[in-house]
Amino acid sequence: MNAPVESLLTVRDLTVDAPGPNGARRLLNGVDLAIGAGEAVALVGESGSGKSLTTRAIMRLLPSQFRVGGSIAYDGDEVLEMGRAELRRFRGQDVGMIFQDPRAHINPVHRVDDFLTEALCTTRGVSRAEAEERAVALLADVGVRNAGHRLRQYPHQLSGGLLQRVLIASVLLAEPRLLLADEPTTALDVTAQSDVMAIIEEQRAQRGLALLFITHDLELAAACCERIAVMYAGEIVEQGAEVAVAPKHPYTRELLEARPSIDRRVDRLPVLRYNRTTHDALRATDALETRSIA
Numbered sequence: 001m002n003a004p005v006e007s008l009l010t011v012r013d014l015t016v017d018a019p020g021p022n023g024a025r026r027l028l029n030g031v032d033l034a035i036g037a038g039e040a041v042a043l044v045g046e047s048g049s050g051k052s053l054t055t056r057a058i059m060r061l062l063p064s065q066f067r068v069g070g071s072i073a074y075d076g077d078e079v080l081e082m083g084r085a086e087l088r089r090f091r092g093q094d095v096g097m098i099f100q101d102p103r104a105h106i107n108p109v110h111r112v113d114d115f116l117t118e119a120l121c122t123t124r125g126v127s128r129a130e131a132e133e134r135a136v137a138l139l140a141d142v143g144v145r146n147a148g149h150r151l152r153q154y155p156h157q158l159s160g161g162l163l164q165r166v167l168i169a170s171v172l173l174a175e176p177r178l179l180l181a182d183e184p185t186t187a188l189d190v191t192a193q194s195d196v197m198a199i200i201e202e203q204r205a206q207r208g209l210a211l212l213f214i215t216h217d218l219e220l221a222a223a224c225c226e227r228i229a230v231m232y233a234g235e236i237v238e239q240g241a242e243v244a245v246a247p248k249h250p251y252t253r254e255l256l257e258a259r260p261s262i263d264r265r266v267d268r269l270p271v272l273r274y275n276r277t278t279h280d281a282l283r284a285t286d287a288l289e290t291r292s293i294a
């Protein structure tokens with residue numbers, strides 16, 4: 001019998017090394033992350049900290065010359081050891097990915113209906129008529145009005161917000177159990193941002209989906225996720241349910257202090273004092289016990 005499955009996704013001691021002219025460069029260093037079924041976890045950190053790399057490592061979408069170490073278990077199965085068929089199922093069915101820029105992930109020469117129904121028809125053997133019916137229902141669920149008409153349009157005829165909804169609908173059509181959303185609203189205008197975030201939260205709740213939500217915004221992370229993991233220079237420096245209210249790590253504290261607030265007028269956002277030197281010194285003393293999975 002298999003050991004009991006403690007969470008839907010368990011990442012342990014994940015390392016990623018990229019080849020470079022002066023030897024391998026460590027991009028992810030000992031990342032631990034666990035997401036329970038139906039749980040929402042945020043991955044927060046500044047640009048270049050390794051958030052997207054973490055999701056790409058989970059999906060096994062890194063360039064083949066990258067070396068990946070550690071373990072990524074999905075529902076008890078080791079992703080790093082999956083064969084082609086398992087991997088296809090994992091990527092196409094178990095996990096859904098939502099990206100920052102929907103336009104980069106939708107073929108511009110295909111109509112919306114082709115984009116939405118192709119996977120259902122080819123991999124699930126669903127008839128074209130039924131696939132279209134499901135697509136129309138899902139588009140309505142994610143707030144796309146006049147869905148029948150939208151199906152006949154091309155991506156360039158849709159706004160960014162609308163296209164992101166189409167992408168979310170396409171992900172939901174596969175009925176995944178886990179969503180990986182990599183800054184899904186960053187490329188959208190402000191009103192579309194809150195609409196799309198609300199749709200993700202609503203669909204997640206209705207379908208009991210687990211979510212890994214990647215963002216720069218600690219406040220947004222706290223508002224929509226049960227736990228937050230904070231990343232700096234390829235490492236998770238702190239994670240837990242209380243990160244945004246009672247941060248233990250100096251980097252998280254600075255992130256919280258630096259955020260703009262309506263009751264605190266600032267002429268200029270403070271520059272974070274925390275840097276690579278502080279980080280390395282802190283790690284050397286090993287004084288903090290904030291990294292492990294809660």
Ligand SMILES: Nc1ncnc2c1ncn2[C@@H]1O[C@H](COP(=O)(O)OP(=O)(O)OP(=O)(O)O)[C@@H](O)[C@H]1O
Pocket residue numbers: 018027045046047048049050051052053054063
């Ligand atoms: N294909 C690659 N080859 C070499 N280095 C890479 C590659 N992809 C990413 N990196 C490096 O890995 C680090 C983490 O990149 P990543 O894209 O994960 O950052 P991020 O946290 O998602 O940042 P952002 O918030 O800007 O999206 C960066 O230093 C980046 O330069």
Ligand SMILES: [Mg+2]
Pocket residue numbers: 051052053182
């Ligand atoms: Mg990124």
